[in-house]
Amino acid sequence: MYTPAPFRQHDLPTLHRQIAASGLATVVSRGASGLQASHLPLLLEPAEGELGTLYGHFARANPQWRDLENGGEALAVFSGPDAYVSPGWYPSKAEHGKAVPTWNYIAVHAHGRAELFDEPERLLHLLGRLSERHEAGRAQPWAVSDAPRDYIDAMLRAIVGFALPIQRLDGQWKLSQNRSPADQRGVHQGLNSSAASGDRELAARMPSAH
Template identity: 50%
Template sequence: MYLPSAFREDALDVQHDFIRAHPLGVLMTAGPGGLMANHIPCLLYPEGEHGVLRLHVARANPQLAELASGAECLVAFHGPQAYVTPSWYATKAETHKVVPTWNFVAVHVWGKPVIQDDPAWLRAQLEALTESQEKARVLPWRVADAPVDFIAAQMRAIVGVEIPIARIEGKWKASQNRTPADRQGVAQGLAEEGDAVMAGLVARRGGLG
């Protein structure tokens, strides 16, 4: 990932919190079958130097063969994003030497996948993934709520994957490379358009308070 120093985020806890808040990753492999990408929900565990991802894929998914080879894969996690118009920059009124851009947040991780086809491992992954999304609900759904034979049939159609993270990069592109006046204009413009999330990121990352 192209990482100008102004946008780089190397704090592992910040990267991990982002993945947990945006768990749907784009899982990418490159092998004899060509480039492949699938959108897969992932769980992050604070194990090893950089963490471990656990997920599952359909047994019928052709990407499974690439994952089973053990070759390095890439998982990209995406978060808030917003178009930035030059009209928000104070610099526009001064020089007109401005162009549009796009603000966004992303974390990329690399690692060699390990296939996990043990039913106990897979059941634990399914329960943990479900709980991560259901726990805040008034009446959370649990895997055990479904018939045993139904869940058993569903599990036979999927395979677990574990990816020990060998490398991780974070990019928080939130107008940090602009002047304070330009950053203020971007934050205000985004807020006026109803994008409180990116407006807040621009303010925090730009030191606007």
């Protein structure tokens, strides 16, 4: 990922928090049929390995998992909030007019070589962890044990799990850090006054918000 210096995010706990907050990732790989991408919920184990390890699963019918056999390389992309930035929000525009639109966003790219697995108990553990994470906070959280075991066994046969020990982690927090403090405040005010919740979420992440 091309990341200009002002936007680079190096702090590992911050990168891990964004991965956990994103939930759904785009997993990209290259195989005999070219590039393939799948949108998958991933689970991060931050203490496994130097940069953490991601876990997820493919539908067995999805041919992409075969790209990852024998340690195939994969890229997991986690997208945070993003928003259009109008040049009209820059006070500097009124001074010299030298401004163009841009797009602010938060993104994390995790690179690694996958390790596939299909042992039923290991898959069951993964599904249980994923369900616990996303059902947390519900009045009546669903658990894998709520479904009949023979049904779950059939579902397990229909998926292929993978671990992705992270070998490289790139973060980009593009939040107008390359603009003057006045322009940054203008962007924050513009985003924060937007009717779109994603715009306001991004405004809260800007350095000028703190």
